[in-house]
Every structure is written in C-alpha cells, then in structure tokens.
Amino acid sequence: MAGVRQLGPDFEEIRPGFVRPELDGRRVVIRGWVHEIRDLGSLVFIILRDRSGLCQAVFSRVGADSGLLDVLDGLTRESAVRVWGTVKVAPQSRMGVEVKCEGIEVLGRAVEKLPYDVTGKVPASMTTRLDHRILDLRKPENTAIFLIGDTVFAAIREYFREQGFVEVRTPKIIATATEGGAALFKVDYFGKTAYLAQSPQLYKEELVSVFERVFEIGPFFRAEASHTRRHVSEFTSVDIEAAFMNYEDVMRILEGMVVHVVKKVLDERRRELELLGVSLKPPRTPFKRITYDEALKELRELGYEKEWGGDLETADLRHLAKKHTGFYFITHFPTAIKPFYIQPDPTNPQVSESFDLMYQWLELASGGTRISDSALLKQRLQEQGLNPDSFKHHLAVYDYGMPVHAGWGLGFERLLMVLTRRTNIRDVMLFPRDRFRLTP
C-alpha cells in the first residue's frame, strides 16, 4: 500500500497523510511534526503533520510510565517526533481514524515560544511570514503551493520532451546587457564588471542553430526598483526557442503547455488544490487572440482613448481584463516598443510578429518570431541605440546558417500564482528577493 513500509513483523512505518480507516488494527510507527497539542489531562491528542497530511495520535496518561509522562509534559509545537501504536477506527474523531499510541520520542525539539502563530488563528503579515519562512512554509496550505509547483516543473519538462525540445542551461553571469531595457545587477568578476543575466535570450537563439528546439527553466535577475505584488528581483523563467517556427507555432506550443500543466496538476495535486480552495479546469484551446490594434479599439469602446504606438500600461490591461477573462493573447505589438531581435511583419514593418500571454490583466509570457537575417538584426540594433560591437559574438552566429526561429519566455511564478489563485508573487516563492528583502 502506498505510504506504508514494512519495518519488521510488528511495526510498519507510515506517513501521517496515509493513516486511513482501512488500516484499523495495524501496528505503526509515524514520524512527523507536532502540529497541535490538545491536552485534556488523562487524555492527550496530538496532531502529527508531514507534507503528506495530518493524523491524530492519542495518548492516555492513565497507566503510562513516568518516561512517557515526562515527554508528553515537555512536548512543544513543531517539534519533530516519532510515535508508535495501533491504528484505530475512531467515529468520535472528525478524521474517523486515529493512532492509539504507546510511545513517543522527540527527534528535534522546538522552542516553546515560536516567533509567530503557526496555527493560523491569528494572521501574520507578509514581513513576519517571510522573516520566519521555514515555519511559514510548514503551514499545510503553504506547503501545498510548492507541491503544486513541483508538479508544474515536472509537467513542463515532460511536455517539452514530448515536443522534441532539449533542456539547456545558459550563463547567469554575463558580460553585457542582452536586451537593453531592464536594469541589471552588477557583480565584480575577478576585477572586471559583469552582470547577472536578465534573460537567456541571445544564448537560446544561438542554440537553435545546434539543437533546433531548446528550453530552459532557470533563475534570472532584474534590478528594477519595482515594488508590487507581481515583481521580484530574482525570478524563474521558462524559456523556449525553436528553429523553423514562427510566432504562431510557438503560441500553439505555449497554450499546449499550459493545458498539459493544468491537467497534470489536477491529476496529481487534488488534495493540495482542495487545501487551497482552488477549483481548476483545463482551459480550452486555442486561446483567444486579439491584436494590439484590436486592444486599442476595445479600450476606445470602453472610453479610454489611447494613441497608437505606446505600450499597454497596467491600467489599460486592467480595463481589457473586464472583457477578457482567463488566458488570452495580445499579438502584433508596434515594432518600436519591442526588443531589437523581434521580427517586424514583412507586410507592415510598423508592427511585429510578437505576442504576450495574458491571464486577465497579468502578463505571463511574451515572445515572437525572431529576426534571422544578419543585416536586419544589425540595423535594428542601431535603431534601438545599441552598439553592434558589443554583440559581435552573437552576430557571428548569424553567419553560420541561422534558421528562421521563434520563442517565448514565461514567468514561472506568475503561472503558479494563477494556478494557486495567489495574488502576491511572494506567496509562491520559497525565499523571495525584492527591492527591500535580501534575507532569509
């Protein structure tokens, strides 16, 4: 049976979440953390927890030896313990089953006064929670977020393998800004100035000329002084790049990935979704697609006049979200507001073969067809005020047979926010780094 391991003829090891009425009468050993203690005098109820769930252990003080009484008297919340006893169906308990225990051993003692209320009876501010993040993560609903995240990682990798993509890792310490735009963190690199990478963009493009289809899941860094619920300085990006594809091809790959991820989470993380109170269903494909021009028209209809050529601002996206719920694409942004490597539409170079994946007003991903022509790429670099000399290694690759290619980058944590219905990105990061936080 899942979660049960035979230890010997008399005792099996079992995890708290796997204690079920069907195991009535089994002699078990359980390891976990003390989630709650309800001491009624002669009777002591201890709720044990590990990431699999909770179970109730019952101890009787009547007839217990002094050693057991001492351990029970000194027991603290959140201590790591091992208990042993017999599983009993217990109609008088809400869980319907409990473990009638004979013994307990403290494996790691927690102090009496914990830095904040781990039971959740009293809410804690984000600052307090993050200052004591390990304790905070032990709350079942917080643990659940990262168990779902684990499944999302696995589902993404599985999907790309099926699609013939090769997982790669690109440098995170780089010599020059890759795209301009976002501010970079400067680091001292043996006396030279280097930067933390803001994206794998140029490397992944180069790599399609070797592997055709690549993807990377990795950390990237932005030194923006942003202070919002959806920005952090270190985030996880899911990036793909594929040869012989255009923006429409990679949009299909992107929506396919989202659907695969949702299905997998529904399959494997039902308990965690329930714990979070989230009901999910796989979105229908294809996702809705509107062009930048159509977005401006819709904004105008909603009473917000916007001049052609500017980027869609947060306020605009919030207005658009009234019409577009769930996932949708905005395509064909003006070439001028996109990075230099985005392919202009050949029939109308003012607009580009680009797209953003939105969830309501939250931007999840952006991508497009890339320029594969060396001369055009140089021209675009210059038009954006960048110096082609500092891109000479990159440009050289375009002389060695660079195919047509396209790709996108998706903010992993933003996707996890959507899947777990969290409104603050810090909730879905183990140890977030933002403008004002560098520890723990």
Added chain:
RNA sequence: GCCUGGGUAGUAUAGCCAGGUCUAGUAUCGGCGGCUGUCGCCCGCCGGACCCGGGUUCAAAUCCCGGCCCAGGCGCCA
C-alpha cells in the same frame, strides 16, 4: 525613482483625528493548575508592548521635526 498609507506584547490588533479617564484594552501565544473524546478544546491564575532620536506642553502611544523600517500602487517588466 515617484506617490499613498503605516510602525503598540512572540503574533495580530484597539486606542491616535479631537493630549489627561492608558496603571495601554482584546484575541492568540507562553508558564502554572484543573479536566477521559478534543478536533479554532474548555475553565481559572499569571507573563509580556507604545520603532529610534529630538521638540512642544503642567501633561505625549496620541501633536511637530529628523531618522530607520514596512506595505501597497505607478513607471518598467515575467
């Protein structure tokens, strides 16, 4: 970088506008005692706080100035 709001026991808050009745209230938490069916256990007793510095005033948690720290939003972006 800019704008707005905030900092009171371990945690979360009330009090601040309209200074004195604050010996700073409540919940949770922790300690001690009681309880054989708890499941946000319950009951009794106890413990613990006004961010730092300066100023105004007979009197400051409350008003003013400076500093430090935090939250949210904007711009930018994933």
